[in-house]
Amino acid sequence: MVIGSIVAVISLLVVVAMAVFALSRKGRIVSVEKKEMPFVLEGDATSSIDAGAGASDPGQKSPRAGGTLRDTLESELRERAMSGKCLICPDKATHAMPRRSLVRSLLDPLFRYYNIVAADRYRIDVHLDVDHGPCLCEAHHHIARAALERKSAEMIERYAQFIERGRYEMLEYERFEIYETVIAHEQEIRARKPQKRQKAAPIAAVVPINDKKAANGG
Numbered sequence: 001m002v003i004g005s006i007v008a009v010i011s012l013l014v015v016v017a018m019a020v021f022a023l024s025r026k027g028r029i030v031s032v033e034k035k036e037m038p039f040v041l042e043g044d045a046t047s048s049i050d051a052g053a054g055a056s057d058p059g060q061k062s063p064r065a066g067g068t069l070r071d072t073l074e075s076e077l078r079e080r081a082m083s084g085k086c087l088i089c090p091d092k093a094t095h096a097m098p099r100r101s102l103v104r105s106l107l108d109p110l111f112r113y114y115n116i117v118a119a120d121r122y123r124i125d126v127h128l129d130v131d132h133g134p135c136l137c138e139a140h141h142h143i144a145r146a147a148l149e150r151k152s153a154e155m156i157e158r159y160a161q162f163i164e165r166g167r168y169e170m171l172e173y174e175r176f177e178i179y180e181t182v183i184a185h186e187q188e189i190r191a192r193k194p195q196k197r198q199k200a201a202p203i204a205a206v207v208p209i210n211d212k213k214a215a216n217g218g
Contacts, residue, residue, distance in 0.1 A: 073162060077135075086137040091136040095141035098126050098148045119159075 067075075077087055088092045100122045105111065111118045126145060136144060202209060 029182055036072060038134055081135045084134075087135050088140045091137040091139075093135045094138060095134060096128045096132040097125060097135050097143040098124050098141070099132065100148065100152060101125050122152060124152070156166070 001215050080087050081093070084093055087097075087193065101124075103121045105118055105121065108118065110116075124145065125132075126141070
């Protein structure tokens with residue numbers, strides 16, 4: 001009974017410590033991926049940009065004149081977001097653009113200490129905050145979230161296929177290629193022509209110190 005009580009207390013302490021650690025790291029979730037939004041806008045946002053392009057700064061080029069298509073799209077989306085409308089339709093924006101955020105594991109410090117490479121895990125954030133205001137209506141918010149989930153699932157599948165190919169190649173190497181490598185190395189050594197051994201240079205005779213002095217007249 002005493003041992004069981006001690007184990008229960010230790011388990012409770014571990015759970016509490018993990019919960020505190022998780023809460024302390026909740027605010028340190030790193031945003032990783034910012035999705036490009038290739039949307040076709042509706043409404044009068046395009047005409048308003050064309051009319052106001054270069055009004056504030058005559059020397060500044062319009063994105064339509066000198067920028068790429070994505071520069072133009074980014075300018076249009078920014079203008080549309082400032083109007084409070086959905087980026088896709090004329091309805092009022094009520095939801096934020098879904099985005100992915102990297103979620104660090106509770107054992108991340110332990111992984112880093114032992115140099116263990118952990119698989120990245122992501123979550124999809126859909127809530128409004130200071131940095132991500134409303135820019136989509138409810139209908140297009142669900143569509144954007146579904147598209148982001150589908151793309152995330154595709155990336156996870158591609159990563160799984162990469163791991164599978166790597167394990168198969170390593171298994172094939174351990175079963176066959178390692179022996180083929182050793183055998184080829186041995187055959188290469190045996191195929192080498194034997195080199196003639198050079199005669200060793202004669203070693204000078206050791207003369208005692210007293211004889212050296214006598215030879216020098218000492």
